[in-house]
Amino acid sequence: MSDPMTPEGRADLRQFLADGRNAEWSLCNDGRTVAEDASEEMAKWIADAGPCTAELIVAAVNALPALLDALEEAEKMADTKSKVADAFQQALTDEYRPHVEQNKAYGMALALQEEQLAELRDRAEKAEAALERQERELAGYRAEEQRVREWNALVNEGNVRCTWCDLRYAEREEYPCGDERDQNSHHYNADELAEARRKALDGDS
Structure with a gap:
């Protein structure tokens, strides 16, 4: 069975129409036979199917070209919309890619600055700790010097x-x-x- 959702299937259906009729089908007054190009075997088969089935078959055969055209047009529109959407997405990507790259570079620079800042903080803390040690040592030296001077004062006075x-x-x-x-x-x-x-x-x- 031909699939009308594929280009190949629609081509097959159009070929079937071209091969099977040269004009629109219609029901005769009795509602059970098909006029125009239907063969005697086809007319008999449709008549045997009953008036409702005959009407359905005639309506389906006559509507098939328009349905195939509408389906192909809808497919073209869908393809056009997809291409437009792709082009729009590509345009957005091209427009915002520099900003994305710029933000990425800014983020990398910021991370580097934060790393350098952390290193400077670490150095500052170590320098501060060393300065505190030196100040304690200096205070000890000064206290010792003061004790020496006090002793020398007693000696000089004595x-x-x-x-x-x-x-x-x-x-x-x-x-x-x-x-x-x-x-x-x-x-x-x-x-x-x-x-x-x-x-x-x-x-x-």
């Missing part, structure tokens, strides 16, 4: 001599000023004591 007996300031509690018969309080110059301490604290000695 080396100041009594203006009467020349005894060192650090030994004033151990020995009196003068001999055993004439014991007096030691006399130390307050400015000299302060200057000795200042020099040690300032790192001058």
